Amino acid sequence: MLGFSNQTIADLLYWVTRKKWLIAAFAISIFLFYIPSPETLSPEGHRTLIIVVIALILIIGEVIPLPAVAILILILEVVFGIDTPNGVATSFMSDAVFFIMGSLMMAVAIVSQGLDKRLALGIIKLTGNKTWRIVFGFVAISSILSSFIGEHTVAAMMLPVALTLIRNTSDDQKAVHRLSTILLFSIAYGCAMGSIGTPSGGGRNVIMIGYISEFGLGNISYLEWIKYAYPMLLLEIPIAVALLWMTFKPEQRILDSAVRKLKVKVTKAGEMTGNQMMAIGIFILVFLGWVFLSPYLGLGIVALIGVFLYLSFGLIEWQDINRNTNWGVILLFGAAISLGIQMKETGAAEWVATQSINGMSMVIDDLGFMQWFISVFLTGILTNFLSNAATVAVLGPVVLDMGGNPIILGISTSIASAFAYLTIVASPTCMIIHSSGLVKSSDYLKAGWKLFVISIILLFLISNLYWPYLS
Amino acid sequence: MKFLIAIGSKEYSGPTLELGMRVAKAFNAAVDIVYVGDKISAFSTSEVILAQENLENWELDRQGVDVLQWAFEYLVENKYIHSESDGGEFNTDKLVQTDDDRCEVHLEGRMTQEVGLILRNGDIIQQLRDEVKRSNIDVTIIGASKKRRMIHDLIQYIDSSIFVVKNYDRDRDYKLLLAVNDAPNTKKALKYGVRVAEAFELDVNAITISDSKEFRSDYRNASKWADKFLRRAGVDHSVNLVHGKFISLMNETAGDDHIIVMGNSTKSPLTKFFTGSKPLTVCEECNCPALIVK
Structure with a gap:
């Protein structure tokens, strides 16, 4: 056919079948480009929304590398005449991007210190050998730790603890399937729930704080965020434990021998080393910096100070940081934040907000509830298919343009982006426990949908009954 | 190899x-x-x-x-x-x-x-x-995978011969079922088939299936060539010319105690993408291992 060999045609067909979402993204964007802009939307806003559609399709489909999506967003912002090259460059780099970069680098530094063995010993001392107490300990410790140091750091440290317990209980995976599932989900859901607790729990919290400040809607300090979000975190811990226990009743109610073997294993690690103490000390300094200095220096710069200290004291090599830091994700979040800012500046965010409210007004009368529902529900759904930080980066400006109390809507959106309980790809913690090979994709839905619904109800109650007293 | x-x-x-x-x-x-x-x-x-x-x-x-x-x-x-x-x-x-x-x-x-x-x-x-x-x-x-698309993608996009192991039982007595026609891949399939038959000491059933009652000379020649090749290789074999629907005859003959060996289709990949091919249908429908030789 046309002088092509069968192999060439087969390769071409293969490319087309694998890149169908890329082809669809461009076809849809060309179609959208040539339809007239709605009257209430500026041409720049129209073109910004086209970029949003392309980016969402490419990110969800994962058909091209994430850095390529990031680069495409930046190119299109300039080519479509939405902003000047310097304007795009300025919106690309912000304190939120510094924070994401710093926290990913600190994760590598903290995980490599071997502190997980101390953590394991601490948990076991607290919980004893009863399975329900261990599950409670896993959820509580994962939540509280990840509220300060980021969810994937905690998940990476907790995973070996859980796997050691599972493998010491039985070599037969089928005999311990429910035990494996409940322990691993205790980590994943605990980390996700914890990430809402403080701004440093997740990059998306910092992105939202950045938007609220940049759009002149207010300033939220580290401690103020804790006042809003921590009660929800604490309430969710027993709920999640009960839900997990009811969904995956483990085969073993006592893990006597497994706990004993774990103790023997971690005791071999010996006394705490100087480097470990220094690593903890630096993190405490960073935490204090976030609490007291972030209004002046920014959360991102404080995180970078932490990285500087870890590197300067020789606690981590640059090669290790370079190898284990997801630079593609950093680029993508920078580009997504830039896109969010362009959505605000071109009026695209306001247009989407107005259209959403008009559309929903046929179903819901109460404007305040509608604004809250759209922001929380849409974020909750999107975060299960997209990264939670990317979700907030794209939806943040829309939510903040809906009217109502921007602080309540902004924090609600950020918290809802942590409801990543339903799919494997929802968050790095879900992916980390899946990489153990011990949980099935159907397990995510089994407990996830219940926690998702209860979390939305809890957020509704807290944002309506408790937050108004804080403002 | x-x-x-x-x-x-x-x-x-x-x-x-x-x-x-x-x-x-x-x-x-x-x-x-x-x-x-x-x-x-x-x-x-x-x-x-x-x-x-x-x-x-x-x-x-x-x-x-x-x-x-x-x-x-x-x-x-x-x-x-x-x-x-x-x-x-x-x-x-x-x-x-x-x-x-x-x-x-x-x-x-x-x-x-x-x-x-x-x-x-x-x-x-x-x-x-x-x-x-x-x-x-x-x-x-x-x-074998239960996903139809998986078998299609393997045969279509993997640039090697494909052996799909379906319903294999080491205690069962197998025969080798060779699908013979005038396609270029048949000769290579015969060579592969003989190696497998020798190693496993299997009887070979070389079958040529025609849609119509009249066998084209190409089919007859292919069958004769297969007979000669198998005889020279010293393999116990039978050669059959049968007419009927290819897939149902292959399925019927193979049962669950044959290892099928056949050449890959020479249709254009585009045609195979939209209409499928005989090797693909054999891999999907037959209940025994099948080697598709490219």
Whole structure:
């Protein structure tokens, strides 16, 4: 056919079948480009929304590398005449991007210190050998730790603890399937729930704080965020434990021998080393910096100070940081934040907000509830298919343009982006426990949908009954 | 020659590994055994690698290593490899990371040439394609999948012969069913078929199926050539010219006690994409192992 060999045609067909979402993204964007802009939307806003559609399709489909999506967003912002090259460059780099970069680098530094063995010993001392107490300990410790140091750091440290317990209980995976599932989900859901607790729990919290400040809607300090979000975190811990226990009743109610073997294993690690103490000390300094200095220096710069200290004291090599830091994700979040800012500046965010409210007004009368529902529900759904930080980066400006109390809507959106309980790809913690090979994709839905619904109800109650007293 | 055996789990991949190694032995081929783990989302790649590296500090293996260990034990038990230097134990330290999503260990073969154990992560078709290209694989051996698209993608996009191991039982007496026609791949299929038949001491049934009652001269000649080839190879065989629907006759003849060997279709990939092909339908519908020779 046309002088092509069968192999060439087969390769071409293969490319087309694998890149169908890329082809669809461009076809849809060309179609959208040539339809007239709605009257209430500026041409720049129209073109910004086209970029949003392309980016969402490419990110969800994962058909091209994430850095390529990031680069495409930046190119299109300039080519479509939405902003000047310097304007795009300025919106690309912000304190939120510094924070994401710093926290990913600190994760590598903290995980490599071997502190997980101390953590394991601490948990076991607290919980004893009863399975329900261990599950409670896993959820509580994962939540509280990840509220300060980021969810994937905690998940990476907790995973070996859980796997050691599972493998010491039985070599037969089928005999311990429910035990494996409940322990691993205790980590994943605990980390996700914890990430809402403080701004440093997740990059998306910092992105939202950045938007609220940049759009002149207010300033939220580290401690103020804790006042809003921590009660929800604490309430969710027993709920999640009960839900997990009811969904995956483990085969073993006592893990006597497994706990004993774990103790023997971690005791071999010996006394705490100087480097470990220094690593903890630096993190405490960073935490204090976030609490007291972030209004002046920014959360991102404080995180970078932490990285500087870890590197300067020789606690981590640059090669290790370079190898284990997801630079593609950093680029993508920078580009997504830039896109969010362009959505605000071109009026695209306001247009989407107005259209959403008009559309929903046929179903819901109460404007305040509608604004809250759209922001929380849409974020909750999107975060299960997209990264939670990317979700907030794209939806943040829309939510903040809906009217109502921007602080309540902004924090609600950020918290809802942590409801990543339903799919494997929802968050790095879900992916980390899946990489153990011990949980099935159907397990995510089994407990996830219940926690998702209860979390939305809890957020509704807290944002309506408790937050108004804080403002 | 080089064979690639794709395994997925201890529970289901036993027949694939056993039949694959026996066939590889018949060809005196080098063998790579590959386990392809789940695809890791691009958002989480570094985080998952960080978690997996941390597992090594606890002397815990990442997903898939246990399956390679099981394959190693099978190879030792059946004397396919020399393992004296490692005391018969699978040493995970020898797994070398060659790419972000690939690590391997090479073992010295006894009854075959070198045997490689490979761990990969990602989309299975993409990973097998990469492995076939990287190592110049001649035959890819894989267990049957319930997904129709999977068999289609294997036959369409993997640039090697494909052996789909379906419903294989080592205690069953098998025969070899050779589909013969005038297609260019038939001669190669015959050669492969003879090697398999000799190694397994199987009787060969060479069948030529025509849609119409009148057999074209090309079909008759192909059948005669097959008869001559099998006779010269000294293989017990029968040659049959039958008319009827290809798929139903193949299905009926093969039952569950044949190993099917046939050449790949020479239709254009575009045509195969939209209308399918005989080898694809055979792999889907027949209830026995099938080798599609390219």
